[in-house]
Amino acid sequence: MGDAISGKLLKNIFRYASCILGNRQLSRIAVVEALKAQGINGGSSRFELYRLVNEAAVSSAPLAEVRFSGGCGIGTELLKLPHQRRQIVALRAVMGFSYGDVGEIMGMTEAAVRRAYVSSLLEMRAKPAVLIIEDEAMIALDLQKIIKTLGLSVAGIAKNREEALRIVGLSHPKLIVADYRLRDETGIDVVNAIREQIHADVIYITAHPEAVTEQLGAASEVVLSKPFNARALVAAVQSKLAA
Template sequence: MPQADLSSEIGTALPYLRRYARALTGSQTSGDKYAAATLEAVLADREMIANASSAKVGLFGMFHGIWVTTGAPVTEEDEGPLKAAQGHLSRLTTNSREALLLHTIEEFPVSQVAEVMNISAEEAETLIETARQEMADGMSGRVLIIEDEAIIAMDLESIVADLGHRVTGVARTRDGARQLGSKETPDLILADIQLADNSSGVDAVNDLLKDLGERPVIFITAFPERLLTGDKPEPAFLISKPYSEEQVRSAISQAMFFSSTETLRA
């Protein structure tokens, strides 16, 4: 592949690598450090990417190699939800969470998950199923949904309930979200970006976090590339519309488990 084409493909895949890194670490800062280390490795040696089935698979494969050698260590700066989450992660089957994220959030087929992780397809499938079960068994809680489209809101309610969580309410506007949040404190917020009255789901979430304190958040948007620029704070969990049920299930389990609280606040 010509160098110009390879560079272009890497540039296209990079925002999604950064999303994956944030989901793994629960932190934009930590995730971006891993992504930067991956780019440095690419500049030093492009052979792995050039030999992969695609530039994106090769890029994620290089990231995975760096990730597994560091083991996502807990540092002295880690505290609160992040430190607790790292403790939870240490009890998960090795590499299962990575396999699940690659398959569900990043939408790699099992064959490419296996390629990224340098394992067999059978091992990748087993890791994905193991992660689903371990994280589903981990916890349940209350979920506030902020979504203005009735059909989508109903679908999200069903997915949340099937996971064993309870929906505290569905808000269609920024003001409605704040009112529902004041009635019953959610453990997780699932929010669309653009709401019915042209208000912002980001603003609605930040209102709630100001009132209620930090808690995990998942954003849903039809335009994820607008939030994956690297120019401002980004959400740790971001789902693209149209979404699949498996993506939502995985993100909810990940966010609840990791208790990630990063949003789009400046």
């Protein structure tokens, strides 16, 4: 790996730590411990820091719930997996490593990695999950809180198309709650991209419900006014999941 660690590698390492720990503070601690260990032990493998982060993460404090500003947006279902399988899913699905590379990092055969990865995805998809697409942190957390009061799983919170598609690849949400006005595109654009992969019902939240309803045309999506009413959201979620 060499003595110098690139900014890109550090960013990726922190992103990975955030995925398996679900909390920025714990992730920083794990990355710092990994960097210290590498400085002491050396190591030339390009995967050395990932292995050291895994070791540091095992000894970290109890997991904190994924928050909008931390983690990789996947949600609490990933954190419910046993530690090793959580690492495998994060390395494969989020970081994009091949099965062989994941095996090298984890000290496992490629076949064992494949089995663990597939079983983990099946477990994560066992419950009806809701994907939240919202780029305003406080609103996203409010939506998450309301959805969880219904006993539902939140697949994750996405701020944009890239994050949404990554979450969809892991959890196959049954329902999407999407803000219409995102930073770079509309919620409808993101949902259309998602529907190229899976089918999911959608609830849109917008400050301009009439315009969005007109744009959707004959589509059967629910459109709620923003700021949204919690009771209206609960009723819409229950109606969609019962359909």
